[in-house]
Amino acid sequence: MSWRARNHPSYWAFVLHRVSGLLLAVFLPFHFWALSTAITGAARLDAFLDWTRQPLVTLAETGLVILLAAHLTGGLRLLALEFLAWPNWQKSAVGLSAGISLAVGLLFLLNAL
């Protein structure tokens, strides 16, 4: 594929959807493992929650929230493309998806700090 074909918002939206999906799938087993520490008692869950209060972990969590929001908004964009009439607002949809994802990440970070 030529650079011209790749250097388009829709192509980067496609890449972001694949990358965010893959990273979220890799993260899920760790997420489930962390939650299941609650099964063995509140003390283990508390120890884990203490560990998450480090600035770098909070930053990584913010990244994950942005990835989740990006996969959600990117997915809604795809569903709209596939099931609604062929739109002429494709670039706007990419921009809107990116904007909402970053806003959600910021909302998380401001509340987590």
Add this chain to the structure above:
Amino acid sequence: MTARAETWLWIIQRATAAVLALAVLIHIVTIVYAVRAGLSAPAVLARTQGNLWWLGFYLVFVLATALHAGVGLRTILRELTPWRGSSVDGASACASLFLLVAGWRAAIGLFA
């Protein structure tokens, strides 16, 4: 895989996406509410334990996520690698099953 089976995977991916659109939105709102309220094990467990509505929500959420992730991983593997045939289908199904069991175990542990 037959064209019929591929069509089913496409339908599963879109149907789970529709469920996940709502579930992820609720999950993000819950995340922001939870971190705002302060995360501690007693606070988390007080909110979750014995809450069967949330248990039902997360059982459905995990099922949709496990199916969506498995089909998505298969798509990415087939796009980026030469891996084809029943082995890639089987590996993707195993990924789905693993996420389903791990996710349901965590949800039942937290909410039941």
